[in-house]
Amino acid sequence: MTTIETIVDLQHAYTELGAAEELLQGIPDWMQELHEEYGARRTEIEAIAAAIELAAAERRGAEAGVADTQERLKHYQEQIGQVRNQREYSALLQEIDLVKQQILGFEEQALQALEQQETEQARLDEERQAFAELESRYQQELEKWEAQKPEVAAGAEKLRGRIEVLEGRLPPPILHQFRLIRERFDGVALAEVRELQRVGKGRQMWHCSGCNYRVLPQSLVEIRNNGSVVLCDSCKRILYYVEDAG
Numbered sequence: 740m741t742t743i744e745t746i747v748d749l750q751h752a753y754t755e756l757g758a759a760e761e762l763l764q765g766i767p768d769w770m771q772e773l774h775e776e777y778g779a780r781r782t783e784i785e786a787i788a789a790a791i792e793l794a795a796a797e798r799r800g801a802e803a804g805v806a807d808t809q810e811r812l813k814h815y816q817e818q819i820g821q822v823r824n825q826r827e828y829s830a831l832l833q834e835i836d837l838v839k840q841q842i843l844g845f846e847e848q849a850l851q852a853l854e855q856q857e858t859e860q861a862r863l864d865e866e867r868q869a870f871a872e873l874e875s876r877y878q879q880e881l882e883k884w885e886a887q888k889p890e891v892a893a894g895a896e897k898l899r900g901r902i903e904v905l906e907g908r909l910p911p912p913i914l915h916q917f918r919l920i921r922e923r924f925d926g927v928a929l930a931e932v933r934e935l936q937r938v939g940k941g942r943q944m945w946h947c948s949g950c951n952y953r954v955l956p957q958s959l960v961e962i963r964n965n966g967s968v969v970l971c972d973s974c975k976r977i978l979y980y981v982e983d984a985g
């Protein structure tokens with residue numbers, strides 16, 4: 740195996756390992772749709788529950804308002820016997836009127852909050868019933884995925900072993916270079932050399948698929964014949980070439 744072949748294999752193993760690790764931390768494709776539906780319904784249920792809480796708090800606030808204003812009303816009514824003149828009397832009556840209005844307002848608020856609470860509660864019961872079916876389906880798929888996980892984890896472990904072997908075959912400076920380039924390009928250190936589409940018959944021309952910069956024929960010869968590590972002159976990715984199957 741040439742150096743560049745080893746690097747191509749190594750890159751491949753890293754990419755596969757990345758995919759396996761991502762999968763292990765997330766949800767497989769076949770579960771994605773149900774996972775999203777499950778999440779959306781759960782969010783909806785949480786929102787309704789929050790609305791119920793809010794209505795309940797509003798109701799408690801309004802009821803406390805009723806109690807407070809009733810206290811004030813009682814206080815004013817007790818003062819009636821102590822007024823000394825008509826002016827004080829009518830002022831007191833005005834206050835009493837105002838407080839009675841306030842009580843009515845709070846009572847109306849409490850009633851509305853109660854109705855809101857009941858409406859939302861009915862909606863919540865309905866949603867929860869529908870959710871129960873979804874949840875059991877979700878749990879089933881989750882169990883199925885949990886059962887598959889060890890296989891994916893074992894595959895990842897195998898890839899780690901393969902990476903270690905492949906890395907051991909590379910001269911340290913080249914491995915170091917590979918790692919640096921891989922880091923710079925978000926995990927993918929390689930770029931394929933491709934033939935440029937030519938119009939008519941001309942000289943064969945090559946370019947880097949990573950950045951489209953030209954690749955000189957002698958670089959391609961180095962890669963194909965000697966398996967050397969050649970960097971793209973422009974983007975500095977490691978170039979590789981896939982021989983035509985045909």
Ligand SMILES: [Zn+2]
Nearest residue numbers: 947950971974
């Ligand atoms: Zn390039």
